[in-house]
Amino acid sequence: MSSSGLSSDDVSPVERRTGGAAVASGKSLNPGGLVGREAELVRLTELVAGAAGGRSGALLVTGEPGVGKTALLEATRDVATGFSCLVVRGVESEMQLAHAGLLGLLSPLRDLLGELPPPQAAALGSALGWSTASAVSDRFLVGAATLSLLAAAAERRPVLVLVDDLQWVDRESVSALAFAARRLGPDAVAFVLTERDGTGPVDLVQDFPTLRVGGLSATAAAPLLDGLAGPVRERLVAETGGNPLALLESSRALDHAQMAGAAPLPSPLPAGDRLRALHRGTVDALGADAWRAVLRLALSADPDEGDREAAGLDEARTHGVVVRDGLRHEFRHPLLRSAVLERATAAEQRAVHADLAASLPAGSRAQVWHRAASAQEPDAGLATELARVAEADRDRLGHAAASLALERAGALTPDPELAAQRLAAATQEAFLTGDVVRVRRLAARVLDSGASARTRGEVLCIAGMLEQYAGSVPASVEHLREAASLLDGVMLVRALHELAMACFRLNDAAGLTDCARRTDEVADPEDPEQQLLGHFTGGFALVLAGEFEQGAARLAELRRLADHPELRHDARVLLSMALAAGITGQVRDAVTVGAVRLEEVRRRGAIGVLVPCLAILAAGRAWLGDHTGAFADAGEAADLATHLGYAADASLAVEMLAWQQAARGLHDDARASLARARDLTDRAGTSSAAAHQALTAAFCALCRSDPADVVATLEPRLAVDGGVGAGGEPLGVAPLLVEAYVALGRLDDAVALTARYADVVPSAGPPLSVALLQRCHVLTAASESVAAAAFDAAMLAHQPADDPFESARTQLLFGSRLRRTGQRVAARTHLEAARAAFDGMDLTHWVGVASAELAATGATARRDAGAGAQPLTAQETRVALLAAQGLSNREIGASLFLSPKTIERHLSSVFRKRGFRSRTELAVAFARDA
Template sequence: MLVGRGSEVAAIAATLDAARRGHSATLVLEGEPGVGKTTLLAAAADLATGFRCLRGAGVPAELAVGHAVLLQLLSPLRPDLPRVPGRQQAALAAALGWSDATSPGDRFLVSAGTMSLLGAAAEREPLLVLVDDLHWVDQESVGAVAFAARRLQHDRVAVVLTRRPQSGPGTDDLADLTRRPVPGLDAAAVGRLLAGRVADSLVPALVEATGGNPLALEEVVRSLTPEERRGSAPLPAALPVGERLTEGFGRPLQRLSAGARRALLLAALSSDPGAGPVVAALRAEGVDPDDALAEAEELGVVTVRAGTVAFPHPLLRAAVLRSSSPAERRAGHAALADALAGDPDRRTRHRSQAAVGSDDDLAADLEELAARERARRGLAAAAELQEGAARLYRSAERAATARALGVEDALLSGDARRVRALAGDVLGGTAPAPARARALFCLGVLEHHAGSVPAAPALLREAVAAGEGALRLQALQELAVVGYRLGSPATVADVAAETRALADPADAVQAMLADYTEASALAFGGRWAEARAPALRALDRLESDPVMREDPRFLHLALLAPGWAGELHLARGFVDRRLAAARAAGALGVLPLALSLVAAGALAMAEHRVAYAAAGEVVELGTELGYVADVATAQELLAFEEAARGRHEQAAAALSAARHLAARAGVADGAVQIHLVDAFTALCRGDLARVAAVLEQRIVADGGRLPRGEYELAVAPDLVEAYLGLGRRADAVALAGRHAALHRGTADPDVRAHVERLAGLLADDEAGSDAAFARAHEAHGAGADPFGAARTRLLHGSRLRRAGRRVDARRQLQLAADAFDAMGLDGWTARAAAELAATGQRARRRPGPSDQLTSQETRVALLVARGMSNREIATALFLSPRTVEHHLTAVLRKRGVRSRSAVAAAFAADAGPQPH
């Protein structure tokens, strides 16, 4: 019976109840060694009536074995593997050794396969996933379990994990999951636990000495004399707690024979729960394994059953290792290596632990093992193996080269701490230029995407100087993107010139990169007409070359090239195909940047449902990857779209996140877009004072230009509207006059429409207002800003209503409401509907606050409109079919329709072409 754990058991029960109702739930129990986490997992299993339990546990010896715990968890589900989508299935099978193939996608394809396998199994019966000692679980398994826990939203899956409290620097993969500390027991609970075994008067002292740690209490009580338990003799000054707790576990070992102690050491060092290697090693040393293990089992130090050897508590394993000398541990690893002659991978791991000094042959074997881990997407394990190889090489150059490969593995695995540590080792010695270049490149990429963007250029520039061939061009391309993000046309121009000088024109990829970079430099420098030709050449190469046509690495280039050419519509011909290819390949690493470009392009073309869907997905996937700058941009876009839908709390949260991430990325100083979105969200919620304050600051800062910079006083339309609402008519008239003086003769129809809109708003007579608004509507008709056009209709209709011209007002307001509704902008639709109601016309029912679609629901609806099944949508969005089904049900309810075909019809205009 559990004592003093009522609240923890209640939290576990709530997690299980949520899963029973079809709402996936995760609970992370955090506590010090011995506090009872493992016991709580056992309680979870007892409470999980009707669940299928999947269990895994970390052990120190398997930290460097990629996917080790994932294999423990998922092996019972192997019969369900055929139900996992193809690419995910292949990657997961390769990672777990269920096939001889290598993984075709990046590490997240394995995570997606884990999610899909759990979701498939949960369709048959609820699942309880239990993982003990997560702090000793390999990084690949932690990442896969965390990914699945987040993405399984509406499946019958409960996940309960235990780990020690997190401390020190580093990324916490579970930071956003529900966590619950498991403290020591209070005095009342300790009294119940020790009732009849110690005097009641000793309880306060024991609680103070142990912190209420149950395991420490048990060990202390066992160590006390009968007199000390009764309280007739004082407690000893040093009780076996903390570090002494581990030593206390070691006391029984002193009573064992040499053979039994040797058996325990081999079991503690072995990464295999099976007893085979331990038994073979003991026999090779002339020790009877049956007698040795039986002696240890009789003392309660290990349990032996069904061909396995296990320690009842991890502190027993720790005590065995602590009680042995380094020489004894090395000898144990050597013995296990000899016993594993038929298993070269595990044999190599043990040989590396037994090695003293340099060993080039063993180092080469470790690098071969790293290559196999890399092929299985065990990138964190590969990085550790490369580091081990580096320590064994005699040659400093070979060691540096091995470490540099480890830096790349660590970068791809998302281990920022290891990237910096290994790169520091490479750069701190006399490494050859290629190794230095690789380390510098990886550091630059890390800073760009997950650190400080301003720190990236110097690192990438050094990588260019030290590198050669493909790596040099890669570094230049990364540098160009960083230059664009930091608003440095000079950097992009320098990169373009270098790329052109270095690229081999006979190589299709290098020629494309030269054209693309030239186009980006020209466009970013404001020379848009000159950028068109190289941009179109680059796009032609990207689409005509069979390799580049499908390669996810070129996805963002293909999306940007039409923009540099000034022809965004060209992306329509391939964006869906290229995104689908990247999703199918599991190339999640390229999706945040690509989808942020899709969202920005969709916003520019007033495809607001697409922008909303894509921005939300960037936030989800980018956060999963640990990206910063791309997620900051997506949060800005998401804030805009949430505000336009009237979801003001969500907009405020997204804007706050954008500011925080921009500051982390070091790009906040130039974050013009954040200020503009701040003003827009304020306008949407009716905070006109905030609109005025922000936009007035923008005029002081840069003349009130848009981020591209070519439209002076671009903020005037919104600011004039705010001034009028605040009763500051004189300021509105003055600003509108300045704006008109600058732009009355412009060739841009949308800018000309803004000039006329302001004239219509401020006209002193109705005839002048009507004429100005008529010119504005005509200009919008030739432009490409349907959102701006609808806002002009709304402002015109509002003026007409205030003038008492209800019939005329209704026509403009109905057009505005219909336009906003077609774009999915529920907040603006509601505003137009309210104005219509004020004219006396009863507006059609519009979605209320509870009917507004989320970004993820919008994503699902768009893919339904493309004719995809729930399972196909789940595969594309890295969700489970049940989650997709839940979202589709919500779309049907919120939109008041009854069929997939009705959803498809409602979203057809935004969905793009049907897949072939």
């Protein structure tokens, strides 16, 4: 495909292999056109029509070989009138080429690279070899850039992305395309991808809508089998399962008597593995020159064709093994390539690889790989060259390709320890791609290899980090503890830091304290990274152990160390600083510092660190009453976590999202988020999350006016852990449970639980706990004077607690009690204050509750911004906040890794829901939160 522009002449809808060459149409499998695929074509046509109307979508087409997936792709292309068609086909021999699929797909759009945000343009340009600019080392940024490039193209005309044989496209390209497909919205981009059954990169596209293509019925297959007797057609369909390719191939093999039903059919007929056997028979019929030529074609992305190879390919073409498209040859069907590779002996393949290597420039990537494939014995020099190829791949953010190169380099390395080190490096590169299965497999090989203690420790540390963030936290602890017993220096300090965080997630205070002690013993005082990790781990452990002043003093050192030149641009430091400020109660400071640092991270495009940082910021903002910001942060974190594979950190963000949705009356969304949070917690094995998840679930039930569910959720916690709160505080379930008891008329239970709560909350305890205890007294007081005194005490305690939401809830509950006892005028004062506070926090459900209470007092309705307003979604809230800061749609999209069209849609929804007529009105309304 041309890369000179986007006119209809320039972007021709031709199929391309990942290397970029045109190949034969899949319609050659079915010269009569598609038959029996009406339902599938309806689904695909709807997808294309949706994109034409400005609604992006994706569909994964799966099925066995020969069932007609490629023909469906071409049919989709035919109905996409007026679209720019970007087409690529995966080739097995190119899977180790980083971003090869993306290069073949996006090359026609290269001229649009300048429209991307600079970090994205640098990342994509570096990955595809379009530029030599340095890029942020974040694999997700290539996906964000792919999204932006496709969105830019779609502003000119709709775009159809067709990917055939996805199972053979390199992992980097699949990851980038999956990221873009999930996050494109009203951008006029449709994705159709085909994948052979049981072979695809399931972890990357497992959530895509799927179209399963099966065999044809006898009626549908009739046009393919014209000239065959009815019983023969039925027998063929039954024996082949209706596989179109098997039907065509088997029918061609019949003689006239068999076609007429006058002679027995061959047995067995080609179906499934037998279809493979039929293709092997076709390959077996080739002469020596043709066999050599097709084997070269099967093993090389772009083989040179000398006179001998050209003659051999001509013969292969007469046998129907290959077809010519322009100046290139390609196999008529991928099964024929597979048949060639299955027939070739290992010695034949090595010989052809050696021959191909001899025809390529020395030291080139392809030449080194062919030499590596031809090598039968260890070769130190070749292994070193392959390691250099891996380094070049890594520099281009090709971590999956680098992992493959390092794995092969390890196999060719004669020194056992160096071989293990290269395999360990392959494990690290696989970790950076998020390939959980591959990391576990490579790590197991290193651990079984007799590698040195240090190499084993490094691999265990990688495996531990993988499990902590995307797998099982208990498994992470096991790996990291063993790693810490094998490592030294900075690697030991890093392992201890990760182990400390895993212990924290599991409420293992003793384990955390031990990590802090060991870190202090081994951290190098001259190394800023080791000192930062040491102060963080030590301070964290001290604060949690009750040594607040000592711990806070150590954590205060983080800000000084974070400005060190070696750490200033390390995105991971942001996470440590935010956690440190939060655990010392400096929530406002944590939010302020975190927000500033987060913007730096966004500008640099370091997407990978955003999920945990946003989760922490969301919690801090909610504590301070900035529920607009908390909703936006939690929603963005939850959304990104879907694409990045986070588990433990994501569960916290998703749980916060459920809380925020419930507080806005989005009850179905809240239920879905709660279910997702529980699933993530189960996956991560973080049982310590059960307490605060129960409280969040109870709060959501309260918002649904379902006090019975509040009781059903929280009463069991009393038996499980004594009803501790989200932060481990004694009987933290009491405030919500007392409120539910009162709502259900169970006053005796409410009074009894309030008394128990009073026993564990000292008068000089945490201000919020004191305030909530007094609220319980308000609800259970036997007289109005006692209730009033308790209310005054509660509001006094709320002041230093700095939690506007709980303060407003106390006013709401007291005002409601006053109304029920006939003190309507007095009630209005508190209910008005509560409604104004909820409105200021954009918590539309609670605005509605307060408004209903006010109406019950006989007060004249007064419209606030939130009263009766349709609640915004989390993403709409985030977009509104950024628009209030004066950012353009393109700038907002760059910040959130979304397209300008998606931003435009969200802003339109914000304007409609809130009745804004201009950005000025929006800015005024959100000024307090922006």
